[in-house]
Amino acid sequence: MLSIFANRTYRHLFAAQVIALIGTGLATVALGLLAFDLAGNNAGVVMGAALAIKMVAYVGIAPIAAAFAERLPKRTMLVSLDVIRAGVALLLPFVSQIWEVYVLIFVLQAASAAFTPTFQATIPDVLPDEADYTKALSLSRLAYDMESLVSPMLAAALLTVMSFHNLFTGTVLGFLASALLVVSVVLPPHAIPERRSIYDRTTRGIRIYLATPRLRGLLAVNVAVSAAASMVFVNTVVIIQGGMGLTQSAVALVLASFGAGSMIAALALPSLLSKLTDRRVMLSGVGLLVVGMFAGTLMMGQNSLMALWFVLGLGYSAAQTPSGRLLWRSSHQEDRPALFAAQFALSHVSWLVFYPLAGWLGAHYSMTVAFAVLGGAAALAVWAAFRVWPSIDLTEIEHEHFNLPEGHIHATGSPTPNGIRHTHPFVVDDYHPRWPSSGH
Numbered sequence: 488m489l490s491i492f493a494n495r496t497y498r499h500l501f502a503a504q505v506i507a508l509i510g511t512g513l514a515t516v517a518l519g520l521l522a523f524d525l526a527g528n529n530a531g532v533v534m535g536a537a538l539a540i541k542m543v544a545y546v547g548i549a550p551i552a553a554a555f556a557e558r559l560p561k562r563t564m565l566v567s568l569d570v571i572r573a574g575v576a577l578l579l580p581f582v583s584q585i586w587e588v589y590v591l592i593f594v595l596q597a598a599s600a601a602f603t604p605t606f607q608a609t610i611p612d613v614l615p616d617e618a619d620y621t622k623a624l625s626l627s628r629l630a631y632d633m634e635s636l637v638s639p640m641l642a643a644a645l646l647t648v649m650s651f652h653n654l655f656t657g658t659v660l661g662f663l664a665s666a667l668l669v670v671s672v673v674l675p676p677h678a679i680p681e682r683r684s685i686y687d688r689t690t691r692g693i694r695i696y697l698a699t700p701r702l703r704g705l706l707a708v709n710v711a712v713s714a715a716a717s718m719v720f721v722n723t724v725v726i727i728q729g730g731m732g733l734t735q736s737a738v739a740l741v742l743a744s745f746g747a748g749s750m751i752a753a754l755a756l757p758s759l760l761s762k763l764t765d766r767r768v769m770l771s772g773v774g775l776l777v778v779g780m781f782a783g784t785l786m787m788g789q790n791s792l793m794a795l796w797f798v799l800g801l802g803y804s805a806a807q808t809p810s811g812r813l814l815w816r817s818s819h820q821e822d823r824p825a826l827f828a829a830q831f832a833l834s835h836v837s838w839l840v841f842y843p844l845a846g847w848l849g850a851h852y853s854m855t856v857a858f859a860v861l862g863g864a865a866a867l868a869v870w871a872a873f874r875v876w877p878s879i880d881l882t883e884i885e886h887e888h889f890n891l892p893e894g895h896i897h898a899t900g901s902p903t904p905n906g907i908r909h910t911h912p913f914v915v916d917d918y919h920p921r922w923p924s925s926g927h
Contacts, residue, residue, distance in 0.1 A: 692830075
């Protein structure tokens with residue numbers, strides 16, 4: 488897996504990702520403390536609203552940003568967005584009103600909604616070999632898991648010697664370091680896109696996404712993942728401290744179990760994906776999430792919860808990590824940023840639904856009910872994924888073209904009464920707007 492670090496560009500981009508994620512993790516801790524400082528016992532309301540704002544920014548901004556970004560140099564765009572994020576983090580310690588927090592969080596997350604899909608779409612251009620790209624996806628998953636583990640520990644250590652306001656300085660430094668690392672490399676240029684309307688450019692990624700059967704399956708997988716993982720991210724502290732009467736350390740330990748499961752799965756995935764299809768691995772992952780959620784209705788104590796969270800972490804990583812391979816396989820280079828932006832936006836719609844639902848069910852009914860309802864939602868999503876994602880997911884598909892002018896690039900193959908029939912790696916684009924029935 489580490490062999491891809493021989494690529495200097497990828498090495499710098501990965502370092503940029505890790506440093507920025509650690510800075511983001513510090514900001515998450517500091518933001519919670521800032522919310523308590525401003526709102527006291529209503530801090531949960533402030534954090535809930537901030538999380539909702541984050542999701543709205545992700546869903547609404549990503550496709551629009553991708554539409555305008557396709558004609559901008561990648562490096563300029565990524566560096567500019569890092570500088571914007573650093574500027575917002577620099578202002579956060581000085582806020583005195585809750586509405587100011589909301590405004591700055593929206594700007595910060597809007598910049599992230601533009602940055603993350605562009606960054607993700609750049610990696611397959613830097614590592615065009617599928618095996619290398621698979622390793623990069625696993626390393627990216629590990630980076631996110633390390634952020635969940637390292638940032639809280641680093642924050643705890645720093646809070647012993649400084650005010651929480653100073654944690655935002657770490658966030659600023661993280662984004663600036665990320666910008667410098669991006670500046671230090673030459674990124675592959677955009678493929679030259681055709682001139683299109685703003686509407687076409689904004690919706691193109693979503694239209695390609697919804698027209699591709701394997702990506703409709705990915706959408707269902709995203710729903711299952713968000714239903715199950717919302718239980719982990721929203722209710723862990725309530726289960727441990729409220730239900731079991733245990734300490735904050737126990738909360739950290741249980742969450743670390745989830746992170747450990749995710750990291751182990753990420754390490755194993757390059758080898759697994761060389762032997763098994765993406766479909767089998769990802770559907771096995773969400774199947775594990777469903778089993779884990781229903782097992783949660785029988786959960787007894789801390790040790791069993793740690794074991795359950797470990798299993799959910801395995802399923803979470805197995806279901807999510809290969810998604811970049813599906814997007815890479817389902818697009819031309821010029822459409823890749825738009826498609827990654829579509830995945831970013833559509834995947835966060837379900838989080839916007841299940842985050843508050845997980846909290847509401849746990850608070851108004853019981854954790855058993857929350858496990859059962861969210862497990863049921865995940866199970867329905869898995870059923871949908873099996874239905875819409877073909878078990879034989881062909882890359883090269885025989886299809887027919889109609890009314891092509893002589894000499895056209897696709898006017899080759901076997902003549903038919905209606906046109907030309909031929910076979911090649913099939914992706915949805917201007918010449919292939921619909922998935923052929925032979926691909927099912």
